[in-house]
Amino acid sequence: MDKDDYVRRLRRIEGQVRGLERMVEEDTYCIDVLTQVSAVTKALQSVAIGLLDQHVRHCVANAEGDSGDEMVTEAVKAVERLLRS
Amino acid sequence: MDKDDYVRRLRRIEGQVRGLERMVEEDTYCIDVLTQVSAVTKALQSVAIGLLDQHVRHCVANAEGDSGDEMVTEAVKAVERLLRS
Amino acid sequence: MDKDDYVRRLRRIEGQVRGLERMVEEDTYCIDVLTQVSAVTKALQSVAIGLLDQHVRHCVANAEGDSGDEMVTEAVKAVERLLRS
Amino acid sequence: MDKDDYVRRLRRIEGQVRGLERMVEEDTYCIDVLTQVSAVTKALQSVAIGLLDQHVRHCVANAEGDSGDEMVTEAVKAVERLLRS
Numbered sequence: 476m477d478k479d480d481y482v483r484r485l486r487r488i489e490g491q492v493r494g495l496e497r498m499v500e501e502d503t504y505c506i507d508v509l510t511q512v513s514a515v516t517k518a519l520q521s522v523a524i525g526l527l528d529q530h531v532r533h534c535v536a537n538a539e540g541d542s543g544d545e546m547v548t549e550a551v552k553a554v555e556r557l558l559r560s
Numbered sequence: 561m562d563k564d565d566y567v568r569r570l571r572r573i574e575g576q577v578r579g580l581e582r583m584v585e586e587d588t589y590c591i592d593v594l595t596q597v598s599a600v601t602k603a604l605q606s607v608a609i610g611l612l613d614q615h616v617r618h619c620v621a622n623a624e625g626d627s628g629d630e631m632v633t634e635a636v637k638a639v640e641r642l643l644r645s
Numbered sequence: 646m647d648k649d650d651y652v653r654r655l656r657r658i659e660g661q662v663r664g665l666e667r668m669v670e671e672d673t674y675c676i677d678v679l680t681q682v683s684a685v686t687k688a689l690q691s692v693a694i695g696l697l698d699q700h701v702r703h704c705v706a707n708a709e710g711d712s713g714d715e716m717v718t719e720a721v722k723a724v725e726r727l728l729r730s
Numbered sequence: 731m732d733k734d735d736y737v738r739r740l741r742r743i744e745g746q747v748r749g750l751e752r753m754v755e756e757d758t759y760c761i762d763v764l765t766q767v768s769a770v771t772k773a774l775q776s777v778a779i780g781l782l783d784q785h786v787r788h789c790v791a792n793a794e795g796d797s798g799d800e801m802v803t804e805a806v807k808a809v810e811r812l813l814r815s
Contacts, residue, residue, distance in 0.1 A: 486581060496567050496571060509611060519600060526594060549591050620701070639694065643728060655750050665740050679778055679781060682775075686774055689771055699760065729768075
């Protein structure tokens with residue numbers, strides 16, 4: 476996964492959010508809107524997982540000493556925020 | 561919360577997703593991107609909770625007999641999908 | 646699902662948590678412990694979904710007027726807490 | 731956090747699950763049971779975050795070459811399972 480892939484996936488997610496606006500505007504049945512919100516959330520989380528993977532692989536794993544320790548703390552806190560969101 | 565409020569909130573979320581694209585394009589530090597993904601997810605879930613509230617209040621609560629039963633099943637399944645996403 | 650089923654499922658979850666204690670005590674590989682934590686969380690959420698279903702079906706749907714409104718608010722807040730946990 | 735701390739926290743969670751069984755047996759108001767399920771889930775996730783932190787800090791960060799790469803993949807997959815549960 477390179478940068479362009481992530482931008483493409485985010486652009487698709489942007490389109491899905493625009494689709495949600497349209498659904499609400501057109502009074503789409505609420506449950507169908509909720510199903511689509513779940514799909515967008517899943518797509519976003521999946522981008523997050525990909526970014527996290529790259530970050531741990533390229534940044535955290537190569538950091539050394541105290542700086543490495545801080546990066547682990549920081550990455551784990553980011554995971555915690557994802558879990559709580 | 562009326563329809564316009566939801567559309568406004570979704571439009572803001574759309575803008576946040578566009579912000580994410582820019583962040584990735586500009587090589588923003590990964591952890592900052594992840595923090596923003598958590599914020600967008602939270603905003604989306606909060607729209608979902610609002611829609612669910614209205615749906616249960618206005619549709620499920622007023623449905624009767626078998627149709628009411630099916631609407632409960634449907635709404636609970638929607639909650640399950642949100643939880644799993 | 647009746648009361649006994651829920652108690653049985655919770656007893657099984659209790660056993661799974663005891664299994665987690667043993668895994669930590671015996672220095673089981675961390676990723677295997679995490680996989681088991683995910684399984685326990687899923688089992689708990691699934692009990693929650695079942696309880697929510699029954700509650701909406703039997704209590705919220707039958708409540709009337711203001712009391713019904715308050716019960717919807719209460720149930721949706723419970724869903725929000727589940728989503729945030 | 732050492733091993734004993736985790737075992738202690740898991741033992742407390744085990745007690746909370748036993749509390750849930752009692753609540754269901756005694757027909758506690760459903761919303762109160764759900765609130766307690768959220769609390770137990772949060773406690774479990776918090777143990778998972780702690781274990782993940784230690785794992786990345788002590789195992790992933792010290793692994794080298796291919797083995798390090800595999801450990802990152804494995805850890806990120808564990809995060810994904812936690813997110814989906």
